[in-house]
Amino acid sequence: MADGVSRDARLPLDCAHPVFYCSAGDTNRPGRSIMNFFLETIQVLLLSIWYNVESFIHLFVPRKRKNIAGEVVLITGAGSGIGRLMAQEFASHGTVVVLWDINQEGMKETAKLAKQSGATKVHYYLCDCSDRNEVYRVADQVKREVGDVSILVNNAGIVTGKKFMDAPDSLIEKTVEVNSMAHFWTYKAFLPAMIANNHGHLVSIASSAGLIGVNGLADYCASKFAAVGFAESIALELLANGKDGIKTTIVCPYFINTGMFDGCQTKWPSLLPILKPDYVAKKIIHAVLTDQVYLMMPKSIYLIASLKNILPMKQGILLGQYLGAFNVMDRFTGRNRKQE
Structure with missing residues (x-):
């Protein structure tokens, strides 16, 4: 930068925390990161339930077979x-x-x-x-x-x-x-x-x-x-x-x-x-x-x-x-x- 101080040196101390990944001028980023963590966790849990249900269903219902003619x-x-x-x-x-x-x-x-x-x-x-x-x-x-x-x-x-x-x-x-x-x-x-x-x-x-x-x-x-x-x-x-x-x-x-x-x-x-x-x-x-x-x-x-x-x-x-x-x-x- 023009004044010789690096961008990283100007970041607030909290921004060095590996969990939050915040940047200068973005004081709301830690909160958003926590929210993203919870949303992604819920998504993973719901999808995990669905994938297990899907797998159980296919124990009784055969999976669709793809056509490989000409391959x-x-x-x-x-x-x-x-x-x-x-x-x-x-x-x-x-x-x-x-x-x-x-x-x-x-x-x-x-x-x-x-x-x-x-x-x-x-x-x-x-x-x-x-x-x-x-x-x-x-x-x-x-x-x-x-x-x-x-x-x-x-x-x-x-x-x-x-x-x-x-x-x-x-x-x-x-x-x-x-x-x-x-x-x-x-x-x-x-x-x-x-x-x-x-x-x-x-x-x-x-x-x-x-x-x-x-x-x-x-x-x-x-x-x-x-x-x-x-x-x-x-x-x-x-x-x-x-x-x-x-x-x-x-x-x-x-x-x-x-x-x-x-x-x-x-x-x-x-x-x-x-x-x-x-x-x-x-x-x-x-x-x-x-x-x-x-x-x-x-x-x-x-x-x-x-x-x-x-x-x-x-x-x-x-x-x-x-x-x-x-x-x-x-x-x-x-x-x-x-x-x-």
Whole structure:
């Protein structure tokens, strides 16, 4: 300022208080801030009641399913397992299906099945999602040859199945690169078009091991925790920027019978069953069609994940032992070290 005194130095002492955010010459601002606090609190309480009522209603009344005919769906890890089944399910809705995998023959088979299931067009590309430069290169090729991707499904995943101290450094790095870092690169590649159009859907195939630590899956859990945290943060970032037309779905299933976790056992199959792939694929597509943000399977995972955050540590460990979390990987064999 002209007299050499800063604006901040001229503020009344009360204006430095972090709650009121008042400015010079605005003596009524503290009162307005308090009023705003009460009004916003009432608004939050009323909306919270409504959202819970709405959620209760939808336990009995199905949510409206959106039409995805003509959407361009890209699925990573589409050469086998859940990726292949999701491709078929999405294809049945008249979408354009784009497949990525490191397994060329597997993708060819998936492409054939997707076409038979009703896809308007099917494209497949060899891509190692753990390689950032390759993701960007193949993504550019997709955008040139197919167009903008509007539904992105990050499904590619691997598991070492070794105790942390027994796992080679290279496998630990690969697990993080495929299961979490790949999500960063695919979002960087395809999210700009979604933001420009304020339209799209991001699907992260994570794991219940991304919510709760599991003995014998340290690197896998770390990578899936990262995938969940990343997806949640991106969802909030989009909402904060007014991009509410871009939906997100985070999928956290228990072990799925695809071969990836062969040998794993469940202590209480009625409570934590090994999931059937067809069931999982159908539930994922339904979650996308109804804009469901979180999908945990089986439903007991919702309760177990909640209890983890509120129980005393010793009781949480006791519950983990009861559920068999300490021994679930004891007989792990996997799919002959093959990536899914």
